[in-house]
Amino acid sequence: MRLFAQLLSGCLLLSIFAPTLAQMPERQFGPPLAGTRPLEMDDDIASKLVDGVDRFLLQQTELAAQQRETFWQRDTKSEAAYEKSIAKKRAKLGHLLGVRDPRHETIQFQRSTAIDQPAILATSDTFDVLAVRWPVCGEIEGEGLLLLPKGEIRGNVIAIPDASQTPEQLVGLEEGIPEIDQFARRLAENGIRVIVPTVISRERGLLQFAGPRQSQLPGRELLYRSAFELGRHLIGYEVQKVLAAVDAFEAANELPIGVIGYGEGGLLAFYSAALDTRLKSVAVSGYFGPRETLWQQPIDRNVFGLLNQFGDSQVASMIAPRTLIIEDEHFATDDIPGQHGSAPGKIVAPERTEVVKEWKKALDVVRPLTNETWSTINGSPQDIRFGKEITLLSLLEGLPAKFDLKPPGKLPKYQANPIDPTARMVRQMQQIDQFNQRLLRESTYARKAFFQPDTSSLEAFEESVAPYRETFAQETIGQFDLPRLPANARSRQAYRTDQWTAYEVVLDVFPEVIAYGLLILPNDLKEEEQRPVVVCQHGLEGRPRDLIGEEKHAAYKAYAGKLAERGFITFCPQNLYIFTDRFRSLQRKANPLGKTLFSIIIPQHQQIVSWLKEQPFVDPERIAFYGLSYGGKSAMRIPPLVPEYCAVICSGDFNEWIDKNASTRNPRSYIWTGEYEIFEFDLGSTFGYAEMAGLIAPRPFMVERGHFDGVADDETVAYEFAKVRHLYAARLHLPDRCEIEWFDGPHTINGEATFDFLHRHLNWPKPE
Numbered sequence: 001m002r003l004f005a006q007l008l009s010g011c012l013l014l015s016i017f018a019p020t021l022a023q024m025p026e027r028q029f030g031p032p033l034a035g036t037r038p039l040e041m042d043d044d045i046a047s048k049l050v051d052g053v054d055r056f057l058l059q060q061t062e063l064a065a066q067q068r069e070t071f072w073q074r075d076t077k078s079e080a081a082y083e084k085s086i087a088k089k090r091a092k093l094g095h096l097l098g099v100r101d102p103r104h105e106t107i108q109f110q111r112s113t114a115i116d117q118p119a120i121l122a123t124s125d126t127f128d129v130l131a132v133r134w135p136v137c138g139e140i141e142g143e144g145l146l147l148l149p150k151g152e153i154r155g156n157v158i159a160i161p162d163a164s165q166t167p168e169q170l171v172g173l174e175e176g177i178p179e180i181d182q183f184a185r186r187l188a189e190n191g192i193r194v195i196v197p198t199v200i201s202r203e204r205g206l207l208q209f210a211g212p213r214q215s216q217l218p219g220r221e222l223l224y225r226s227a228f229e230l231g232r233h234l235i236g237y238e239v240q241k242v243l244a245a246v247d248a249f250e251a252a253n254e255l256p257i258g259v260i261g262y263g264e265g266g267l268l269a270f271y272s273a274a275l276d277t278r279l280k281s282v283a284v285s286g287y288f289g290p291r292e293t294l295w296q297q298p299i300d301r302n303v304f305g306l307l308n309q310f311g312d313s314q315v316a317s318m319i320a321p322r323t324l325i326i327e328d329e330h331f332a333t334d335d336i337p338g339q340h341g342s343a344p345g346k347i348v349a350p351e352r353t354e355v356v357k358e359w360k361k362a363l364d365v366v367r368p369l370t371n372e373t374w375s376t377i378n379g380s381p382q383d384i385r386f387g388k389e390i391t392l393l394s395l396l397e398g399l400p401a402k403f404d405l406k407p408p409g410k411l412p413k414y415q416a417n418p419i420d421p422t423a424r425m426v427r428q429m430q431q432i433d434q435f436n437q438r439l440l441r442e443s444t445y446a447r448k449a450f451f452q453p454d455t456s457s458l459e460a461f462e463e464s465v466a467p468y469r470e471t472f473a474q475e476t477i478g479q480f481d482l483p484r485l486p487a488n489a490r491s492r493q494a495y496r497t498d499q500w501t502a503y504e505v506v507l508d509v510f511p512e513v514i515a516y517g518l519l520i521l522p523n524d525l526k527e528e529e530q531r532p533v534v535v536c537q538h539g540l541e542g543r544p545r546d547l548i549g550e551e552k553h554a555a556y557k558a559y560a561g562k563l564a565e566r567g568f569i570t571f572c573p574q575n576l577y578i579f580t581d582r583f584r585s586l587q588r589k590a591n592p593l594g595k596t597l598f599s600i601i602i603p604q605h606q607q608i609v610s611w612l613k614e615q616p617f618v619d620p621e622r623i624a625f626y627g628l629s630y631g632g633k634s635a636m637r638i639p640p641l642v643p644e645y646c647a648v649i650c651s652g653d654f655n656e657w658i659d660k661n662a663s664t665r666n667p668r669s670y671i672w673t674g675e676y677e678i679f680e681f682d683l684g685s686t687f688g689y690a691e692m693a694g695l696i697a698p699r700p701f702m703v704e705r706g707h708f709d710g711v712a713d714d715e716t717v718a719y720e721f722a723k724v725r726h727l728y729a730a731r732l733h734l735p736d737r738c739e740i741e742w743f744d745g746p747h748t749i750n751g752e753a754t755f756d757f758l759h760r761h762l763n764w765p766k767p768e
Helices: 002-009 045-071 079-085 087-097 167-171 183-189 219-229 234-252 264-275 312-317 352-366 389-397 421-450 458-477 544-548 551-556 559-565 581-593 598-614 630-637 657-662 689-696 714-731 753-761
Strands: 027-030 127-137 140-149 155-160 192-197 257-262 279-285 323-327 334-336 345-347 375-378 490-496 500-510 513-522 531-537 569-573 618-628 645-651 701-706 738-743
Touching (some): 045 513, 087 264, 155 264, 234 421, 257 264, 264 312, 490 513, 500 559, 500 598, 544 559, 559 753, 581 598, 701 753
Parallel strands (some): 531 569
Antiparallel strands (some): 027 490, 513 569
């Protein structure tokens, strides 16, 4: 039953409830298509396509690193001038990290223990420990331990553990961190008021949900998925917790504030200080380095568009001239297997030479503004500690609170019942999930406020929707600013039946990037005749040949071949979503560049359509798109940016897409499945499927929907389609251009009303 539920939740397999199988035509190799060179690729062309895109994205990642500084215009004449010159960069970084929601106006640390327990959780000779929480934004609270020195308080520090550590370990109340590395305790022993927040862990299976589906994703990835779709980020939420702690310290006293973190805590300290100048001294341990391998790291670190402008040297420069200490000899390495639907990821310590190189880049760009001591790097190959004395002394000097550290004192002892760390972690996760789900409920209103084209006339609509298409291209899909190469078409005959002949076609797109597909020509095509084309798009793990009768994907019902039998020319492109983690790693490589799989797929389709229009047998004004499953997902994203597609059919995918991705209540949500690449940044407040259909309008648009399609429930499909129908029929007065077919069947091509739609809008007669 569990496997059955997984299959019904998405587009994993297209052969569920398989209809009558179509006979696969035999391969019959023959000469190339007229006007093309012979195709001589012998290996799997789809595999070569994916490999080429992989090389292309790695090259683009290196190019981004080389060009990153060109986006910066720093004014280092004075500190005030410098702050003004990078203000937009701070806002940009905050936006990418999802730091968007206002924090509560009044923030104070509050006891989180029961009133029948002592106020002091633990104590030592030099400091007391309180269990506290503090409001952040909405439902989200920070929760952790507050360390109060018993003598003079010399400053405030936020000490952030790694995701694998607890506040109690960093304070010395529980085992797990060597005493010498318990930097929160060492600071408190030396007169620093310290708050130690809880960091969301990667432990699996902590949250339990109300619906029938449960998750075994790592905790950080689970919360990341919903947040990412809604334009937020787990990193952003935890940065907000740090900044709320700054608010609380600032409200309580005027002492300077610093931050130190290790591992994931180092990440949070680093970004928090880049965004907030109130943090006067910063220590980052076990995180800093070149960021070009972000795609290999845990997916909860995936920040859309980060690497275009923000490598670690650029983020470090945003901290100048405040004190920054980099501690690089010990990294919290991790290896997350891709199991239970999670994304694989690794944290590997970079070479020290690479860390120093990145650090020196930051020194160079801010040298006119700072002295030689604004930033230091601590570490040696022989030393594997974190939070060392030299780091703590440098951190305190930056507050400034210069003094010699006392030798480590006695460990604190509990005065009250220990805090249950698992229950606390669950609370912290529940709050973020509840915040995400509230954003999800509000997102439909955010999209409605965002997408407001002028429908007073068709001309006004076309003019007003153009900027939305540009936003969709640049900010949602991610558009490479590259010219396409000459197509350099290569082909060969691959299949032949009594009614049609199919050619494999390969076109160049970008360096290392090709487009590949099957062109199917009816055998009765006359010389100098021009016919309409239907571009038929396969689904997840599909291939072009599946659409002409491959038995293992019978849900397609050989629809490309059947359309050719009706007289249409068809073309079946090979899209990128094949070979499981191989293609999903492409999305991981693309995202830090502000790009997606469709940043490649759309130029491939643009090249395909441009080439088709040049063929003497194609009517360039009659080219339609018809895709099933992931091909239906393609139908919502490609035609908005390929205007040559004059009519569009989305089959087996149309639904309330934001809920499908972000809901932890919907049993059909991608939250529960292994499609970790499916999430697209900030669709929640911009483009759901109704808005994407609005980008296709006023071209004819159709949805093909089986009542038993497990992608979504009928009511959610109807809800989203009603918005599209309202746009076409009520506002644009084009009711004949928008329709839906409901049929009694599963996740499959039905090929009845959709075929009629194609005959009608491509002006091609039905067979008698």
